[in-house]
Amino acid sequence: MFFIKKLHKFNRREITLLHVGPAILVFAAFFTLTVWNWLQLKNNAAENRQALLVKNVSTTQDSINKTFNTYEDVLNAGTGLFNASDYVARNEWKDFVDIFDLKDRYPGINSMGFVQVVKNSDLQAYTKTVQSKENPAFSVHPNSSSDLLAPIKYDEPSNPRDNHVVGYDMYSSPKLRAGMEQARDSGQISITSQLPGVQNSPFGNTPQIIMFSPVYTKNSNSKDVDSRQKNISGYIYADILTYNFMGEFYSQGNNDFAFRIYDSDQANGAVLYQTPNFDSVNASGDKQTYSRQIGVDNHRWTILGAVRPGIIPSRDQGQPTNALLGGIIFSLFLAIFIYTLLLNRTRALGDKEEQQVQSAKDELLALASHQLRTPATGVKQYIGMLREGYGGELTREQKKYLNEAYDSNERQLGIINDMLFVARSDNGEIKFDFKHVDLLAFLKDVLKEHQPIIKANGQKLVRKLPNKPVEAFIDDHYLRMALDNLLSNATKYTQPGGVITLSLKKTRNQAVITVEDTGVGIKEKYYDMLFKKFSRVPNDLSSQTSGSGIGLYLAKKVVDAHRGKIDFKSSEGKGSVCSITLPLNRKKKKNNNAM
Amino acid sequence: MAKQNILIVEDEASLRDAYTTILKKEGYKIENASDGLKAQEVLKDFEPDLILLDLRMPNMSGIEFLKKYNPVAKHPKVKIIVFSNLDTENEIDEAYNYGAHKYMLKAWASPKELSRFVRETLAQGDSE
Numbered sequence: 001m002f003f004i005k006k007l008h009k010f011n012r013r014e015i016t017l018l019h020v021g022p023a024i025l026v027f028a029a030f031f032t033l034t035v036w037n038w039l040q041l042k043n044n045a046a047e048n049r050q051a052l053l054v055k056n057v058s059t060t061q062d063s064i065n066k067t068f069n070t071y072e073d074v075l076n077a078g079t080g081l082f083n084a085s086d087y088v089a090r091n092e093w094k095d096f097v098d099i100f101d102l103k104d105r106y107p108g109i110n111s112m113g114f115v116q117v118v119k120n121s122d123l124q125a126y127t128k129t130v131q132s133k134e135n136p137a138f139s140v141h142p143n144s145s146s147d148l149l150a151p152i153k154y155d156e157p158s159n160p161r162d163n164h165v166v167g168y169d170m171y172s173s174p175k176l177r178a179g180m181e182q183a184r185d186s187g188q189i190s191i192t193s194q195l196p197g198v199q200n201s202p203f204g205n206t207p208q209i210i211m212f213s214p215v216y217t218k219n220s221n222s223k224d225v226d227s228r229q230k231n232i233s234g235y236i237y238a239d240i241l242t243y244n245f246m247g248e249f250y251s252q253g254n255n256d257f258a259f260r261i262y263d264s265d266q267a268n269g270a271v272l273y274q275t276p277n278f279d280s281v282n283a284s285g286d287k288q289t290y291s292r293q294i295g296v297d298n299h300r301w302t303i304l305g306a307v308r309p310g311i312i313p314s315r316d317q318g319q320p321t322n323a324l325l326g327g328i329i330f331s332l333f334l335a336i337f338i339y340t341l342l343l344n345r346t347r348a349l350g351d352k353e354e355q356q357v358q359s360a361k362d363e364l365l366a367l368a369s370h371q372l373r374t375p376a377t378g379v380k381q382y383i384g385m386l387r388e389g390y391g392g393e394l395t396r397e398q399k400k401y402l403n404e405a406y407d408s409n410e411r412q413l414g415i416i417n418d419m420l421f422v423a424r425s426d427n428g429e430i431k432f433d434f435k436h437v438d439l440l441a442f443l444k445d446v447l448k449e450h451q452p453i454i455k456a457n458g459q460k461l462v463r464k465l466p467n468k469p470v471e472a473f474i475d476d477h478y479l480r481m482a483l484d485n486l487l488s489n490a491t492k493y494t495q496p497g498g499v500i501t502l503s504l505k506k507t508r509n510q511a512v513i514t515v516e517d518t519g520v521g522i523k524e525k526y527y528d529m530l531f532k533k534f535s536r537v538p539n540d541l542s543s544q545t546s547g548s549g550i551g552l553y554l555a556k557k558v559v560d561a562h563r564g565k566i567d568f569k570s571s572e573g574k575g576s577v578c579s580i581t582l583p584l585n586r587k588k589k590k591n592n593n594a595m
Numbered sequence: 596m597a598k599q600n601i602l603i604v605e606d607e608a609s610l611r612d613a614y615t616t617i618l619k620k621e622g623y624k625i626e627n628a629s630d631g632l633k634a635q636e637v638l639k640d641f642e643p644d645l646i647l648l649d650l651r652m653p654n655m656s657g658i659e660f661l662k663k664y665n666p667v668a669k670h671p672k673v674k675i676i677v678f679s680n681l682d683t684e685n686e687i688d689e690a691y692n693y694g695a696h697k698y699m700l701k702a703w704a705s706p707k708e709l710s711r712f713v714r715e716t717l718a719q720g721d722s723e
Contacts, residue, residue, distance in 0.1 A: 381613035
């Protein structure tokens with residue numbers, strides 16, 4: 001029991017390290033987790049958007065392919081018509097085209113027509129024939145000096161305002177010529193690259209492409225390029241306005257998906273078509289894009305799709321941000337929780353340790369006090385005997401020395417008493433014995449003991465006592481102990497020449513006993529320490545005086561048991577005032593009050 | 596008048612001697628013993644008017660002595676002052692229960708006060 005484990009008192013830095021440290025670590029860990037999760041979610045969202053984007057682009061691609069397939073069917077029908085007949089007249093062609101109801105069923109096809117490949121040398125004769133048979137206004141333009149020309153013979157539905165379509169030599173346009181020759185040589189439908197826009201579209205200025213299907217001379221064997229070139233008769237063409245053709249399936253799309261079609265194998269170059277929202281989607285900072293090359297007949301186009309985050313429902317859009325915020329808040333709370341937990345644990349442990357140390361100290365105290373009393377008692381007896389003449393007559397000097405020794409020993413016994421009292425009061429062992437006592441007489445009696453010491457210290461004792469008795473219900477033994485302590489402290493911590501004042505004031509319900517000194521005082525920050533056991537507060541005289549530091553603690557215990565209050569004020573360098581307030585209206589209880 | 600008989604039971608030799616000296620000076624007849632067992636021996640031939648009984652002793656403590664020997668029964672007119680330097684409530688109550696009349700803290704009494712206390716105790720009637 002005498003072995004007391006060293007009490008580890010945490011200093012400020014350790015507290016920070018051991019409590020804030022883990023909390024910060026926990027926060028950092030969870031915050032990292034949160035950020036990682038947030039990034040994952042963002043990624044997922046981006047992937048989702050990308051997947052949707054790709055899907056939309058695929059859908060667009062499918063629509064384009066499907067539409068072109070139908071256009072090809074239409075062209076093939078036209079080719080078939082020419083292959084099946086020896087001659088197709090203008091009104092036949094018109095009827096043929098009318099059947100298709102292009103405007104409603106194939107809105108992308110502006111018109112369909114037939115181009116005849118004509119040798120330059122045959123041009124005049126050809127023109128005359130067509131003029132007489134089909135169209136008096138037929139005239140081939142522009143003038144050309146090439147070997148072959150490809151004038152438009154028929155074009156339906158015909159636009160009355162646009163009467164220079166018919167007769168136009170398509171070979172005069174390199175793009176058209178390229179398209180036609182491609183079709184001729186491959187024997188397959190081909191399309192041109194983008195041609196300048198046309199005004200007459202409901203979508204405004206719209207680019208156009210021409211789709212060609214080659215018509216060879218009847219019964220010719222057109223299995224290779226040479227024979228194809230030799231046997232080319234003409235072309236069926238369809239004039240496709242891209243905005244008309246795209247527009248019909250775009251309207252099914254949504255606002256956050258946009259696309260653009262480039263007439264190239266890359267996502268740049270001539271734009272065949274773009275959705276009305278393309279510019280705004282493309283301009284948004286958080287867009288995602290995806291491009292895909294498609295083959296349309298002999299051409300390569302590139303679909304460039306773009307999505308805005310809005311393509312994902314806003315509910316899901318907020319998910320990453322919510323997760324981030326939620327995670328941060330959670331991490332914060334967790335960190336605070338951990339910190340609080342650790343702090344509480346440390347406090348509890350500290351308290352427990354303190355308790356253990358305290359009770360070990362108390363045991364030690366009690367035992368030591370008891371052990372110390374024995375030899376001190378021996379001294380008391382023998383010196384007492386000498387003083388009282390048991391050893392023979394004494395000289396004055398001998399008496400003086402013996403008195404000093406006896407007094408010193410008495411003081412020692414007093415200290416031991418105090419220590420025992422404190423140890424016991426902490427263990428709850430003290431019982432108080434309250435009696436009706438006149439405070440005035442009591443205080444006068446207490447002062448009697450202290451007067452000589454005060455005088456010996458060169459200090460002045462001032463009494464501010466009433467002239468009438470003040471009856472109170474007190475335990476005079478312990479209250480005396482407390483006052484002894486206060487007065488001892490006062491005289492200990494006051495310099496010679498200082499003044500110690502004891503006053504008693506009576507109000508209606510209370511008695512206030514005040515011990516005041518003009519001593520060294522203590523700093524305000526030490527007030528709390530005063531009432532703690534074993535503390536001794538640093539002040540100017542500390543090093544010079546002795547004392548176990550129990551004084552005010554003991555006083556407080558006693559005053560508490562009296563249901564009173566003890567108050568202490570001090571001013572460094574000026575002095576201290578300690579006042580004890582005792583209630584006066586207590587009645588004698590049946591038995592003693594335990595502490 | 597002859598002064599009374601006092602038995603001092605105390606294990607601490609120097610205190611025992613001190614108390615013996617002090618009380619002998621007052622004229623009492625003194626016997627002493629250093630523990631409860633020895634006290635019983637002494638009491639075979641000694642009729643005490645007062646027993647000064649220390650509580651903390653080896654071999655047989657004060658309480659044990661009171662319990663086992665029961666001096667009050669054996670010596671009806673004896674007064675018993677128990678004394679100790681450890682003044683725990685329980686011990687004191689126990690001592691009273693087993694026949695002690697008075698309790699004294701050793702460290703309280705100077706020689707003068709010890710004599711006075713003994714004198715007062717002896718002077719009190721059996722109604723104590």
